[in-house]
Structures are given as C-alpha cells and as structure tokens.
Amino acid sequence: MDISAIFKRAWEITWKHKGLWVLGILANCSGGSSSQGSSNVSRIPEYRTGGGEFPQIERWFQAIPEEAWIAIAIAAVGVMLLLALVFWVLAAIGNGGLIAGFQMAETGETVTLASAFQQGISYFWKLLVIQLILGLASLVVFVPVIFGGAILSVLTLGIFLLCLIPLICLLIPLGIALTIYTLLTQIALIVEELDIVAAFQRAWEVFRSNLGQVVVMGLILGIGGFVVGLVLAIPFILIALPFITGLIVGTDTSSVAGLSVTIIGMLLYLPVLLLAGGIMRTFITGSWTLTYRSLIASMAE
Secondary structure (H helix, E strand, O other): OOHHHHHHHHHHHHHHOOOHHHHHHHHHHHOOOOOOOOOOHHHOOOOOOOOOOOHHHHHHHHHOOHHHHHHHHHHHHHHHHHHHHHHHHHHHHHHHHHHHHHHHHHOOOOOOHHHHHHHHHHOHHHHHHHHHHHHHHHHHHHHHHHHHHHHHHHHOOOHHHHHHHHHHHHHHHHHHHHHHHHHHHHHHHHHOOOOHHHHHHHHHHHHHHOHHHHHHHHHHHHHHHHHHHHHHHHHHHHHHHHHHHHHHHOOHHHHHHHHHHHHHHHHHHHHHHHHHHHHHHHHHHHHHHHHHHHHHHHHHO
16 A cells, blocks of 8 residues: 555545535534643632622622523533534534545546535435444443543542553553544445445454554554644634733733734634644545555455
C-alpha cells in the first residue's frame, strides 16, 4: 500500500469536489473531536455581581416559581436530546455521503453534493444500525469497567485506581481500534455494497489481515488530525485575550468591552472553524476509503 499516493489522491478529490466539504461539516456533527480545559479561578481578579447593582433583574429571577425552573430544566434537556438526535442523523448521512463520494470519484462517476448526499441518505439506516451495534458493544465493555473502577477506588480510598492505570492504558487503544473498525465496516458496506452482517465480516477480515498497515494509517491520520486541531484552537486563545484582559483590569467597562470583543471574534471565527473542520473530515474519511480500496485490491491479488 502506497500511503503517500493515497494521501495525494485523497487531497486531489477533496480539493476538486468542494461540495464534499458540506458533507464533512455534517459528519462532524457527531462530535468528532472534543476538548477539555480547566481554569484556576483563584488567579482571576475578583469581579462581584449580584450585590445590588441590578435589583430589578434579581427580583425578576426571585419571582419565578420553583416549578417553572423545573419545567425550564426539563424543556432544556428535551431540546438538547432532540438536537443530539438531529446531529447524529446528519453525521451519519454526511459520513455515508463522503464514503460514497470518494467511491464515485474512483469509479469515474460524476461527483456532486446532491448525488453524494443522496447516497448518504440511501445508506443511512444501515449505517445507523452499525453504529448502534458497535456503540452498544462498547458500552457493555467500557461502562462496567469505568463505573466499577470508580466505585472500588472510592471504597479503597483510591488504592484500586492505581491498579486500574494499566487497564485504562489498554482501553484507550482498544477504543481507537473500535473506532477504526466501525469506519471500515461502514466503508465495506458502501464500497462493496454488502449487507450489514457481511460488512462486519468483511471489515474484520480486512482489519485483521492488514493490521500493521491499518495501524500505521491510523497513527498518521490521528497524529496529523490532532496537530491540525491544535492549530485551529490557537485563534480561540487569541480571541479570549480581550475578555481575560478586561477581567484583569477589573472595571465594569473593561469587562463588558472585553467580553463583547471576544464574542464577536468567536462568531466571526466559527464559520472558518466549521469549514476547516469539514475539509479535514473530508480528507480523513476519504483517506480511509482509499485505504480500504487499496487493501481489498491487494488481498484479491
């Protein structure tokens, strides 16, 4: 397998068929990446509110009954669940459309956003079943380990947590392998037009028979995607500087002005981030699709 040729071809298709970027944006709706951060509030200058500066607003909040707050909370949870479901559906359609789009490009068919999107819709239910099966399987494996380890760590005052460290180190690569296997199963379903059971079997055959090459590709794309993600996160740090500066100065005017500049900056940068993320997702999914095609071709020889 010529990895450099795969990356070159994946970028050629990504750049030529820019309509696929829209599907890449949709595919990212599932939360292909996440970030965690922590803050040390003890280093932030104290800025007090609620000391009578806005008595009318305080009285308005206090006048709202407790039952209303409960209803608001339930409604908010319902809206978030609905949005999560919508994003999940869009991500499945986007991912299927990307795989189909690269397959169409490699077979000489005309690739358009409409045709790739239609292919994503046609494979939606099968892709959804694959995600559900592997998602439930991962829950059965990982959730008992995590919750059981947490409970035992509390009961043993953290001693058991030390024993879990090797297991946690093992679960991380297993989780990554499961993610790759899920994608290979989806690619097998679309590229070879298989049913769900056959797609699972074929993906496992390809995964097992070409483990070394799959691992290399996963490392390259994983590390590359992580580096690009860090680069895309740098502007957020710069955008947050006005707000942080306003807090350091400590006046009402500086805080409001800094927050306003930061919000405007984030709103302006958000489309750039979505577009860059869509392009990256298109390239990564395309690289895996071309990798799968190359592997099954070599296995057929």
